[in-house]
Amino acid sequence: MSEDRTQYKYIGRSLPRVDSRAKATGQARFSADLSFPRMLVGKVLRSPYPHARILNIDVTRAKALPGVKAVITGQDTHGEKWGVFPYTRDMQMLQTEKVRYVGDEVAAVAAVDEDTALEALGLIRVDYDILPAVFTIDEALADDAPLVHEDHPRNRNVEVNIDVGEVDVALLGAYLVRTDTFTAPEDDYFMAEPYAVCARPDADGNIEVWCPNAGPHMKAKPLANVLKLPMSRVRVRKIAIGGAFGGRSEISPADFLCSLLALKTGRPVKIVYTREENTITVRQGHGMVVTHTTGMDREGRVAARSSTAHLDGGAYSSTGPIAVSVPFLCMEQTYRLENVRFHGVRVYTNKPVRGMIRIHGRAYACGVDMQLDMMAADLGLDPVDVRLKNARRPGETTATKSLVGSCGLVECIEKVVEKSGFREKYGRLPKWRGIGLGLNSVQTGFPLGIRGGSQAMIKFNEDGGVSVISGVVDNGQGNDQMIVQIAAEVLGVPPNEVDLITADTEVTANDPGSYSMVSTFAGGNAVRLAAEDARRQLFEVAADQLEANPADLVARDRKIFVKGSPQRGLALAKVVRLALIQGRPVMGQGSYSPRVDHGREWVSNPEGQLSEAFSFGATAAEVEVDPETGQVKVLNVVAAQDCGYALNPMVVEGQFEGSVAMGGQGGMLTEFHAWAGGHCLNPTQLDYQVPLAVDMPPITPIIVETIDPNGPYGAKEAGMSVAMSAAQAYACAVANAIGHYIKDFPLTPDKIVEAIRTRAPRAPREFGSGNLFDHVKK
Amino acid sequence: MPDAVVLDLVVNGESIQVLAPPHLTLLEVLREKLELTGAKEGCGEGACGSCTVLMDGRPIRSCLTLAVEAAGHPITTIEGLATEEGLHPVQEAFIQHGAIQCGFCTPGMILSAKALMDRNPQPAEADIREAIGANICRCTGYAKIVEAISSLSSNREDGHE
Ligand code: FES
Ligand code: FES
Numbered sequence: 001m002s003e004d005r006t007q008y009k010y011i012g013r014s015l016p017r018v019d020s021r022a023k024a025t026g027q028a029r030f031s032a033d034l035s036f037p038r039m040l041v042g043k044v045l046r047s048p049y050p051h052a053r054i055l056n057i058d059v060t061r062a063k064a065l066p067g068v069k070a071v072i073t074g075q076d077t078h079g080e081k082w083g084v085f086p087y088t089r090d091m092q093m094l095q096t097e098k099v100r101y102v103g104d105e106v107a108a109v110a111a112v113d114e115d116t117a118l119e120a121l122g123l124i125r126v127d128y129d130i131l132p133a134v135f136t137i138d139e140a141l142a143d144d145a146p147l148v149h150e151d152h153p154r155n156r157n158v159e160v161n162i163d164v165g166e167v168d169v170a171l172l173g174a175y176l177v178r179t180d181t182f183t184a185p186e187d188d189y190f191m192a193e194p195y196a197v198c199a200r201p202d203a204d205g206n207i208e209v210w211c212p213n214a215g216p217h218m219k220a221k222p223l224a225n226v227l228k229l230p231m232s233r234v235r236v237r238k239i240a241i242g243g244a245f246g247g248r249s250e251i252s253p254a255d256f257l258c259s260l261l262a263l264k265t266g267r268p269v270k271i272v273y274t275r276e277e278n279t280i281t282v283r284q285g286h287g288m289v290v291t292h293t294t295g296m297d298r299e300g301r302v303a304a305r306s307s308t309a310h311l312d313g314g315a316y317s318s319t320g321p322i323a324v325s326v327p328f329l330c331m332e333q334t335y336r337l338e339n340v341r342f343h344g345v346r347v348y349t350n351k352p353v354r355g356m357i358r359i360h361g362r363a364y365a366c367g368v369d370m371q372l373d374m375m376a377a378d379l380g381l382d383p384v385d386v387r388l389k390n391a392r393r394p395g396e397t398t399a400t401k402s403l404v405g406s407c408g409l410v411e412c413i414e415k416v417v418e419k420s421g422f423r424e425k426y427g428r429l430p431k432w433r434g435i436g437l438g439l440n441s442v443q444t445g446f447p448l449g450i451r452g453g454s455q456a457m458i459k460f461n462e463d464g465g466v467s468v469i470s471g472v473v474d475n476g477q478g479n480d481q482m483i484v485q486i487a488a489e490v491l492g493v494p495p496n497e498v499d500l501i502t503a504d505t506e507v508t509a510n511d512p513g514s515y516s517m518v519s520t521f522a523g524g525n526a527v528r529l530a531a532e533d534a535r536r537q538l539f540e541v542a543a544d545q546l547e548a549n550p551a552d553l554v555a556r557d558r559k560i561f562v563k564g565s566p567q568r569g570l571a572l573a574k575v576v577r578l579a580l581i582q583g584r585p586v587m588g589q590g591s592y593s594p595r596v597d598h599g600r601e602w603v604s605n606p607e608g609q610l611s612e613a614f615s616f617g618a619t620a621a622e623v624e625v626d627p628e629t630g631q632v633k634v635l636n637v638v639a640a641q642d643c644g645y646a647l648n649p650m651v652v653e654g655q656f657e658g659s660v661a662m663g664g665q666g667g668m669l670t671e672f673h674a675w676a677g678g679h680c681l682n683p684t685q686l687d688y689q690v691p692l693a694v695d696m697p698p699i700t701p702i703i704v705e706t707i708d709p710n711g712p713y714g715a716k717e718a719g720m721s722v723a724m725s726a727a728q729a730y731a732c733a734v735a736n737a738i739g740h741y742i743k744d745f746p747l748t749p750d751k752i753v754e755a756i757r758t759r760a761p762r763a764p765r766e767f768g769s770g771n772l773f774d775h776v777k778k
Numbered sequence: 779m780p781d782a783v784v785l786d787l788v789v790n791g792e793s794i795q796v797l798a799p800p801h802l803t804l805l806e807v808l809r810e811k812l813e814l815t816g817a818k819e820g821c822g823e824g825a826c827g828s829c830t831v832l833m834d835g836r837p838i839r840s841c842l843t844l845a846v847e848a849a850g851h852p853i854t855t856i857e858g859l860a861t862e863e864g865l866h867p868v869q870e871a872f873i874q875h876g877a878i879q880c881g882f883c884t885p886g887m888i889l890s891a892k893a894l895m896d897r898n899p900q901p902a903e904a905d906i907r908e909a910i911g912a913n914i915c916r917c918t919g920y921a922k923i924v925e926a927i928s929s930l931s932s933n934r935e936d937g938h939e
Contacts, residue, residue: 016873023881024869024888026816026856033815192820192828192882192916242818242882243916275821476880476917650876650922657919658879665919685825685914693907693920 009556011489011713014650017481018496019240019474028240031210032196032272039198040069042261042271043117044254045107045124046281047099050350050678051133051146054097054106054126062109062123067116070264071124072257073107080226082251087603088158088317090149091353093226093256099128100148100315101350102678103280105253110261110269133350135678137289137310140347148315148348157313158320158346162328162606164399165339170304174295178375182292182367184745186312186673187285189357190690193242194278197254198270199262205229207259210239213503214248215513217471218451220505222251227259234259235506244475245662246356247283249515250318279683283355284673286323286346287312288363296375300386304339309364313346314353320346321602322446323354327361330724331368332398333441333614334409335390340399350678356515358723359663362745365724366668366731369438370741373732383426383732384417387439392616394706401597402610406706406716408642409439412618415702420620420638426736433635434737435622438728442720443611444711445518445594447601453593454522455509456530458487460586464558464573466491466498468530471511472523473503477719478651479519483527485647486712490531491538492555493572509591517717518594520647521613524712525592534588541579541586542570595710613708617641617721621664621697621729625737627756630749632669632734633697639726640702644716649703655719656701664726665691668734668746785849789814790858796845804848805829805840808855816856816885820914827913830886831855837886837893856885859892867930868892875926879917887913891927899932 005012022028059071074096083089094105107124111117134140134148140155148155171177197211207229213219216236224231241248254271262269273281289310295303309327313320324344332340359365369387376386392398394407416437417423425435445452457469468487474480480500488495501507511526512518539550542560546553546568554563561569570578579586597608619639623632639656646652670689674681682688701722707714727745735741740755785796789812796811808814808831820828822841829841832854859866868891871877878884887910894901894909901909906927907920915923 014876016876017878019881020873020876020878021865023878023884024856024865024872025860026814026885028881029815030818030882032819033809035813190914190916192826192880192914193818194820240881243880245916272819275823275826476882478879654876654879654918654922657921658917659919661919662916684823685821686823690914690916691919692911692914693924694911696907696920699919699921 008489010485010495011647012645014648015485015495017478017651018484019480030193030196030240030242031198031212034198034210034270036200036268039268039270040110040112040265041114041117042108042110042258042269043121044105044257044271045121047102047104047106049099049128049130050102051131052099052128053131054095054099055129056127057107058125059107062120065116065120065123067112068109068120069267070110070261071107071120072260072264076260078226078228082222082226083317084250084319085321088320091316093253101352103352104315105257108257108261110265133678135349135351135675137312137347140349148350152348155348156345157317157348158324158603160321160324160342160344160603160606162342162400167304167306167339167341170339171293171295171306174303175298176375176378177293177295178371179291179293180367180371180743182290182363182743184288184363186287186354187357187667187671188279188673188688189245189247190685190688191243191245191247194275195252195254195273195282196271197258198268199258200268201262201266206233206235207263208235208237209255209259210237211255212241212244212248213473214244214475214515215473215511216503216505217511218249218513219251219255223255223259226256238503241475244514245358246360246515248475249355249513252282275685276683280352280680283318284352285357285360286354288361290363290367292367292371294371294375296379298379300376300379300381300389302335302337302390305337306341309344311344311346312349312351312354314349314351316353318353318355323356323360325602325606326356327364329610330361330441331365332400333404334392334439334616336392336396337399351675352680358720359667359727362667362727365440366728366745369728369732370735373735374741383437384413384422387437388413391439392441400607404614406613406644406708407616408704408706409441409616409618411704412616412640412642413439415704416618416620416638416640419700419702420622420636422620425622432627432737433622433624434733434735435620436729436732436736437618437620438725438732439618440721440724440728441614441616442517442717442724444521444613444615444717445512445596445611446516447596447598447610448512449598451510451512452596453591454511454526455591456526458530458534458588460576462577462580464571464576466493467501468498468527469501469508470523470527471503471508472519473514475514477655478648479514479523481651482520482524482647486524486527487531490528490535493558517720520715520717521711522592522594524715526590528712529590529592530588533590534586537579537586538575541582541584542575545570545578612710613644613716615641615643615717615721617725619664619722619725619729621726621733623733623737625734625752630752632747634665635697637664637697637726638700638702639722640704641718641721642704642706643718644708644711645705645714646703647713647715652703652718653701656722657699659719659723660699660726661691661696663723664730665695667727668730670746670748672746783846785845787848788852790855798845800846802845803841804843804845807845808840814855814857818882818885820882827886827890828883830889830913832889832893835893835896837890854889856889859888866892868895871926871929875922875929877918877922877926883913883915887915887923895930901931903928
């Protein structure tokens, strides 16, 4: 680590998280743990068909069942359609005309207990006219395909086109050109906590809502919209959240249904999803088909790339425009590209809705690195050298005109290569062993318009106690600790004495939420500024009393004193009280809006500053493949990321390690959804394989720090660059081990065995050896 | 619906009588009747381990155990681990080593770890991974969890780690 950590007392230290005690003792409350007097149980009736017209819904028998307090259908709603963007409003919270996937919401009930609620669902009679459906990208794009949404011909939902430089000319002039197609089916979050929501109405017409979220303010706004209530009446409260990974960003129909049932009955209502409901109806990762045509010069420099990506988006738009763009954007940040074209299309299918996920675009990113390996082999070049030649450097501008400030990608590569022994191992490992390298870069936020900035406040109690008020939410990654450490550092109080009031839309001000990796950058900066504002006020009061210059004061150990003479000081509590008695009470305020180009728009104008800072990561993975069974044993993983500055190295390492599990181990070896007729065949943890403790390899996390000039204490984002680069490293490592590039991910045993047994393996064992098939024949 | 029966349970050292229909799982009784919500329902079908509690000192999946089966057998939930003297060493180790992220898996994970340490105070890393092999954690990649449990091994100081 590069930064001198001694200048800070709390920042940059591996302090245990403030939220961990409640979680270790079982006292932390998650949404499903809540209960209130007179609380009802809510349940949702879902479509059994992938595509059908709703002819009639008869709820009379359900309503008549004793214990049932409310039954709602689309007729009870305003019919409002939700969409992340004004041009993607296509999803009703309860369908009124059509159902578009198996699981689409049709009706909901609230009853005195679960058994009664379930019985009531069985008494609702829905008459459907079953329609032909589309389940794959090809089916959806066919000339005569049935339409999921009638106003979207050929089921084309969102298209993004980017064309920079002279791609065709550069491809013609390139020394080597390759075209490869990479595919990956849907993957999934499998956050530990199944979705649950509790809603409680009060006598004044307000509604309180507790639910897993990646930004309470981002929940409250759409919820207010669909309920047709002012935002001040919808109060999304703080609650412990069992993971998000991109899957808790949007409003869920459950939030709306639970709130509406509560308003209708005047009683608290709780809806708890089963694991299967969580998988099917929250969000999933997109299935993707990607074709990269890449031209390279003799030395391994990428001259041009033209990529097309087709994304299976499922029944509704969700974050579609972002989802189409991000795979391209991560790669344009990672690698220099002067001539680049991207054509991305998200199509509707009659399958569950897809959103952003931690390793969004695995087919795209793994395709880029795998193809670089293929081309390096064709040219007899070292894959590390090829990456270094094309890797992003600080001060450069991406193809779509984002200036990259701090960038430690080269340092990440060098450290990972050294620590993993990549150069000594590549091409020299024993049979069936391989090593691979992946690089990635992610954003710290997007242009989010009026919701892009975060505001924070600091208030004091008369005993000197500090409260931080911030909209930042913690879904598990440690955002609460991040806020506490920053406030503690600035104000000179121990972190465990900082009181947190966060993620509650009644009291906290605007915040963009924790998705798009922006929490530390926007929320952390806002808290830092608020604390500095409070400290400035404290110093003014103290300076008068101490007859000192405010600029000479420091805040440490609950005291404010003249730098260098701790005896010339006052207790923080004393300063707070002085301020109160002097009629100038201290209240700190801060806000931070990342400097991005608000003219940039995903579809209409994909150009301009996307994010104020970018983080970069490199991962190397070494694997051993059993050629008989196709099982991959991962021997070692080294993951480095330029996170700007590690505010808490232990927390950052935890993000890296979790990222390797989800991105590499799960994302590249076992995780995918299988389908039949629009039904998900593996919606539970019994059949969708997430990594277990016994599966995980040793991981060496390497924190690279570039001290971003605009991040709080130089911090950017932690973890996601590793999740992505780990997937890429795993993919390349398996290819290196088996001598064949499998282009359909994840790399499950069946594909590996088939590749070894039936196809001409083409991956090199040794670059430049010219003897590519050698080891397999032996 | 079947008639409720009286269950004599011993939970966290306390004898409790609960009136509940016999089809309720131990997890349902703990969470809904006794308001002990530390045990979580992550799947309800034995796959995730988030509902793990100790019965006769052994980790079990309370979502697959009927409450009637638990009658008479001492049950320990996460709420019963800390004493007046403070947290259980496993809890403390999880906190100090950063083994807790979202915390949803944590109660089950800690109880599995405690059961391991009780029967094998010097577990090798492979023993630890096996002991928590049925507790899914989606956040941590298990590294810090394994570190936390290893730190408790009575072997450590002797350099046998
Ligand atoms: S809830 Fe019992 S194992 Fe998942
Ligand atoms: S800490 Fe989130 S599942 Fe383990």
